[in-house]
Amino acid sequence: MTETLTPDVCVVGAGSAGLVVAAGAAQLGLDVVLIERALMGGDCLNHGCVPSKALLAAARLADMQRRGAAFGVAPIEPHVDFAKVMDHVAATIAAIAPNDSVERFEGLGVRVLIEEARFIGRTELQAGPHRIRSRRIVLATGSRPAVPPIPGLSGLPYLTNETLFANRILPGHLIVIGGGPIGLEMAQAHRRLGARVTVLEAADFLPKDDPELAAIVVARLRAEGIDLRAPARIARAERTPAGLALVLEDGERFEGTHLLVAAGRTPSLNGLGLEKAGIAFTKRGITVDRRLRTSNRNVWAIGDCNGLYAFTHMAGYEASLFIRGALFRAPAHLDASIAPWATYTDPELAQVGLSEKAAREKHGDSVHVLRWRLAENDRAQAERETDGLVKVITTRRGRILGATIAAPHAGELIQPWCLAIGKRLGISALASFVPPYPTLGEASKRAAGSAFTEALFGPRTRRLVRLLARLPVW
Known part of the structure; x- marks a missing residue:
């Protein structure tokens, strides 16, 4: 028997983006249906961010055993039980999985359907024996690995x-x-x-x-x-x-x-029947406007499926824009300038805002490039982690356009720059904060401070200070 459901919000996809929308809408008192055809938690929990970082953590421990000689600790070649390493990966997923589980979301009042969804009309979906009609449908179907057409x-x-x-x-x-x-x-x-x-x-x-x-x-x-x-x-x-x-x-x-x-990656759009809902899309993803609304005014597309940013944190950000814009009817537009990303190699590589090349293409030669090498950071020297650089791009007036960091924990070190760009702070804000010593974070302050080196210690300032030195002490 077909069951017809009429929720206030219907979410397709229980990855990072869909879960944020479902939880937020349910906690606001709305009737929510969440449809997932595979695993709760999506790619990030089961196949992406979580297991990869667990594997990287094990690999880092193995590498540390090889690197003791410089510290006076006898190095050893680690014995790696790869099956047990993968047990650690699985245990990490299992520890986090309850946060994304069917039980948790049903506890929040969400109706969870483990089915494959497809459109049968502009505001109507079929999911197994369930027909869902909703004025607000959120597509959060994620992405899948792209496989190149290599013969054989x-x-x-x-x-x-x-x-x-x-x-x-x-x-x-x-x-x-x-x-x-x-x-x-x-x-x-x-x-x-x-x-x-x-x-x-x-x-x-x-x-x-x-x-x-x-x-x-x-x-x-x-x-x-x-x-x-x-x-x-x-x-x-x-x-x-x-x-x-x-x-x-x-x-x-x-x-x-x-x-x-x-x-x-390629967006997961197969089987959705987007044509029946009048939703425009390309091979790069579902076409959306700045509010993440599709060509069907009742449907939004967030996360990897819209092809904008294949990052878990951006999926969460886009979900928050839907909640603010569609549910609270407040101004909520995608701001591309605040999108950060990080690669968790060792050293890590993190970026927010414009790169030097992008900044020069947009602003010409009016950009300033600030650099501070990790070799000049005391904490990096103490830990023998000196391969790295903080690079910051500003306008001549000190507006921060972008920052890139290659360093241990660059994903953490980039965060003050994310805040600065998001809040439109000038370079003086990063130059004037007081970090604890010794920390890697000091490298960001020193990079920012280098914007003022010439003005502060140049000939004009030196003459002024010499003049002031002749005045009575006050």
Whole structure:
């Protein structure tokens, strides 16, 4: 029997974006239906952010055992039980999963349907035996791994982020297709855990990041023994007795035991029946306006499915815009200038706002570039973590346009710059705050302070101070 539901809000997708909307709307007293065809928590909890950071944490511990000599601690080659490492990954997911569970959301008053949803009208969905009519439908269906059309690839047992964390055998030689954040994070993790690793990238490594700082990360990965190849055009993939092989257009051949495809993401739109709802979309995602509303005024698209930002934190931000705009009817527009991102290699690489290249394209030669190297930071010296840089882009008048950091914990260090850009603070705000000593965060203050070095210690100021020094003490 078909059951008809008429909630105030219907959410399709129980990943980061959908869960924020469902929880927020339910706690505001609205009737909410949440539809998920697979796992609660979506990609981030089950296949992305959470398991990858758990794996990176294990890899960092293994690497620390090798690096003791500089501190007077005898280094050892760690014994890695890869199956137990993956037990740690699974335990991390399990510890967080209750926050995203059906039980928790039903406890909030959300009607959760584990079904596949498709549009049957402009404001009507079918999900299994349920027909849902709603004036506010939120699509939060996320994204899936993009698989490049390499001849022979479909016949190989390759891994993606959706299957990688189920693997319990340490690769003898892991070949990674893709030199973006996912590819490089997993390359470093597996290398530190004992695998031989090769990364093949068709263009540039970390292409969305400032190349000056991306080069710091790439140099570290190479120093750790990862074979990084770019540009590397793959002509075909082949099965071998020991696993697989990738052959480049120039004839160079790479043989490995495992293959990870990390060549980007594509929005998950299949089966939704968007045409029946009059929702415009392209291969990049569902088309939305600044309020994240689609071409159907009753439907919003948030998170990865709109193709704007494939980041969990931006999915949450977009969900908050829906709540403020659609439910409270308050002004709520997407602000691209405040979007940060981080790559959790070691060192980490984090950015917010405009890169130097983007700033120069937009503002010409009127931009100022401020730099402070981690080698000049006392805490970095004490911990022998001196490969890094804080780079800040401002206007001549001191408005902060962007910041990029390559350093340990760069994802944490970028946060004051996120606040500064979001609140439209000038560079003086970052130059005048007082951080505790010794911390890596001092590097941000020193970078900001360098904006005033010439004015403060230049000839005119020196003459003024000499003049003032002749006056009576007061």
